Amino acid sequence: MSLFVSLQLDRSQSTPLYQQLAGEIRNLINSGQLKEWEKLPPIRKLARELSVNNITVVHAYQELEQEGLLYSQVGRGTFVKARLHQPEPLLKSTPEGQDYYPPGLKVMDQGRLQIPMGAYNFASAIPTPELFPVADFKVILNEVLDRDGGKAFGYQEGQGYLPLRESLVEYLRENAIEAYENCIQIISGAQQGIDIIAKSLLKAGDFVITENPTYTGALAAFKSRGARIIPVPLEEDGVSISSLKKALAKYHPSLIYVIPNFQTPTGISYSEEKKLALLDLCQAYKVNIIEDDSFTDLSYDYPRQPIKVLDQYGQVIYIKSFSKILMPGLRLAFLSAPEKIIPGLLTAKHSSDISTPGLIQRTFDLYLRKGLWSKHLKYMRDSYQERYHTMLKAMEAHLPQEISYTKPGGGLSFWLRLPPGSSANYLYTRCLENQVIISPGSLFSASEERDSECFRLSFAGLYPDDIEKGILAINTAYQEQDSKPLYSPLL
């Protein structure tokens, strides 16, 4: 309360008292002294403390409510609102691993990271372009143009080109997932999938549970609907079930968002036990699960299964991205959802972009039907697996013992931990000076931590020859700590 007692109101001013009070509270909010969701003092109490009329406080709260800074709940009081319109950092790291915007870094060219020429970029998880099946795709594209002509350029159905949905049902069944054409929604990339789910199922103030750390593109979509994020910590075999239980019981969330295989950014895969425990808990609390799957196909030790395979209650909304294995720039993905929520998703899709480009849908459909997908998947898995092992060898050879990491066994990244109290933000800056880019863990925080002991190294964007050189450069940057220690005041 002392925060409020100290407020200065000056009766001699021409500005009405309630406007002065509103101004003072506005400053407390903007300066971060009053945090999102924090409760304000009851009207009478504050009026008494400031020796003003109740109506003065009422007017001040009203003004700030109209500005969208406060909200109130019957019988509960007045609270600081989440800042829906405060821009997120423009481009944070994504499972699709493209542009991001690390703390304190200059950006150029509309938010693209400033990568020094010839730097080793372990931040981007974008495959090197030569891996893309451009030649095959070009052939199919022309075949579609000759086959469909103008039809390929009219509006496609909002739910997606029907033959493609049929092909995807086949694809899912081959992956032990039961599905039907009318449960499938074609989306312009996984990010749009998360966005239309949020649009259709969330309202301001709803709670959403996510893993912590997680993919920040999902956090951005949920927050843009005014949802409140409840982060649940990850353990080596998946989300902490005890914490999840508590969170479900306390917040009764509207959604839970998980990446069960080769999680972003940690690379963790859930054990079968945890997958089942997660499903049972969410069934008990009647919560829909969003399963974001970019990497299940990219396992290098033993195969993983999406939790969708185990979804006997029809509570999992399964989002499948092809960006990492086919081509991210196509902006094509799909989701398979319980039939009852499809109409809402279709409405959200329609008000978002009406439909996904028909030419791309038709081309990908023919690509699947010609069996080119499985051929290309094998090629990509082999290519990535080579980089994965090159990376592992280089880290074992050149990184000091005290930097720890586990072997994810798949995906496109490693998650490393510095000694206690060390700052990955500092290491990031120091690496930059050594022409190498890493992703500091703070970029993936679901609880707004501003620094972390952890960092992510992605190898998708580096040729095998460059991986070892890059790891050596990271080690050089790390060793500089003898002169400048990496201790962080934030940790």
Next chain:
Amino acid sequence: MSLFVSLQLDRSQSTPLYQQLAGEIRNLINSGQLKEWEKLPPIRKLARELSVNNITVVHAYQELEQEGLLYSQVGRGTFVKARLHQPEPLLKSTPEGQDYYPPGLKVMDQGRLQIPMGAYNFASAIPTPELFPVADFKVILNEVLDRDGGKAFGYQEGQGYLPLRESLVEYLRENAIEAYENCIQIISGAQQGIDIIAKSLLKAGDFVITENPTYTGALAAFKSRGARIIPVPLEEDGVSISSLKKALAKYHPSLIYVIPNFQTPTGISYSEEKKLALLDLCQAYKVNIIEDDSFTDLSYDYPRQPIKVLDQYGQVIYIKSFSKILMPGLRLAFLSAPEKIIPGLLTAKHSSDISTPGLIQRTFDLYLRKGLWSKHLKYMRDSYQERYHTMLKAMEAHLPQEISYTKPGGGLSFWLRLPPGSSANYLYTRCLENQVIISPGSLFSASEERDSECFRLSFAGLYPDDIEKGILAINTAYQEQDSKPLYSPLL
């Protein structure tokens, strides 16, 4: 109030009173007896009337607030919330004129309209496919694939492929609009432009002014953010300035959405005076204007100008769609906005779909740079103009005097009015029986009118030979009124 006095609470039941009360109020809301934004009785007052404790009412209101049915404002009271998640009609008519969902019509194939085989479809404003420049586009597409290879399939900048933004600056300058690369945002169709503007600039409860009738895809995007629509009537030379003044003064809206040239659905174009009056009023009230422009290029009598040309204060967000003139299925458009709001739009774009497919952006850029655009525009204008005059001739020859319409002088549609009290919904049904599809005016209502005397006829999707046959069929359907009059109880 009588509404509430009549509520039945039964103390003998095991259900707590507050839950009974909540249930009763829930029914009043779901049955529509309590309307969106309606104020509920003050807690003490209602408690007195029902002779229950205040706390019972508080708990009931709280429960309904948690369900998202009510909201409260400091010192104002408790209100019925807008039903954010109530699905909109799946696919309503759009300026892009694709699928819609007329009242009481069976739909098939994921929301596609059930068009009887061989029906004359005046509802769709989709160009017939043979008008699309497929051959040219194919050549350019292959040139881009050979030139850029894998680069065409990586992530494009979120704001859009820079060379394309440069080409669009050129395009705008040729159209007397001053612009810069950093004011341009590439979007996946005009609908996405409206959606990310809403995402970035609106919060729940904000007011948005629109023309009435208007493009319902815009209404859907605004409502999905919880915005409240304030419809302002149209006159023959644009929006009613007196009504606009009143609406601005009363509601202080966050945005105003207009289609100043060949408006959807009326075909009305604003006079220069009204364009200037609109700009001055919005400047006075510091309101951003969304200008949605699909049709300015399609004028057949004298050229119109976008209001963006007159935008000296930098308050107009100009959305340009190419769907009608190039190809709708590309899902490619752009907006030109005041620089200060671009970062917010880019954040919204990024959390919506990260970026628009690079291959399509690069192909359209080369298409512009090779001067194919102006060549194709001329071809499309000539083709549409021929259909426009065929349509006009057929209506003059075959429709009775009492069905009135004006000549828009451009665009792809006519807006017709039946005699006072006649139902366009009935005419729609009767036309369907005669194998012809029209768009009843109720589809475009910004004020939820369920019937209208007006209807829209689009000619983009009909070959000249079929236009006259279609008009004859409409006349046949209309003449049936001697047996079944078209009088509507709703009008």
